[in-house]
Amino acid sequence: MYHTILFDLDGTLTDPAEGITGAVAYSLEQLGLPPVERAALISFIGPPLFDSYAQQFGLQPPQIRQAVTHFRHYFQTRGIYENKVLDGVPELLEQLHRAGKTIVLASSKPEAFCRQILERFDLLRWFDYVAGATMDERRVEKAEVIRYALDALHQTPDAQTIMVGDRMHDALGARAVGLDCIGVRYGYGSEEELRQAGCIHLVSEPAELLPLLLS
Numbered sequence: 526m527y528h529t530i531l532f533d534l535d536g537t538l539t540d541p542a543e544g545i546t547g548a549v550a551y552s553l554e555q556l557g558l559p560p561v562e563r564a565a566l567i568s569f570i571g572p573p574l575f576d577s578y579a580q581q582f583g584l585q586p587p588q589i590r591q592a593v594t595h596f597r598h599y600f601q602t603r604g605i606y607e608n609k610v611l612d613g614v615p616e617l618l619e620q621l622h623r624a625g626k627t628i629v630l631a632s633s634k635p636e637a638f639c640r641q642i643l644e645r646f647d648l649l650r651w652f653d654y655v656a657g658a659t660m661d662e663r664r665v666e667k668a669e670v671i672r673y674a675l676d677a678l679h680q681t682p683d684a685q686t687i688m689v690g691d692r693m694h695d696a697l698g699a700r701a702v703g704l705d706c707i708g709v710r711y712g713y714g715s716e717e718e719l720r721q722a723g724c725i726h727l728v729s730e731p732a733e734l735l736p737l738l739l740s
Contacts, residue, residue: 533690534632536712538614544604552595570713571692573633573665610646613731618651630655631670667698696722
């Protein structure tokens, strides 16, 4: 039986597509780069921003830092509100809390943004700890965030601790730390991506997580 459950945020608990793609589009505009269709920017949901700008647009570190600054300006003032809680998530978190589980957020999004989003949607009350990336990129990879969260809780990785996420980064980060991962199909990662990354279960909606996390 799991005692500690780490959740990814984007695509797992909330749908941030409008805000994230809007922030990327704004950053490209500020850099004077050609506009890109919003659908092509969905890949930014999940991975660290530095990796996405480098891989998708071939930007070099100085340009990436500028892009991230513009992204965060948009996100702080507007994009953070262009978000919505996925159906069934509040009920899932409440039931896990009532069952005495330790509920942790482990996101590659800056920690301050994570807290703002959880507070906005009245989800923060269900979490025992919120772990996110740092603004200076010292902690951004999912494995680093998970280690940081477990250290803060004075826990070591064990079979009673599980990661839940929608992208391969969640599963690979969990594996690097020594944890299993449950993949959610309703997010932004493909089923093939999640299987190849080693998820031990796949679910199609938040309600399907409950029996797995309580069994």
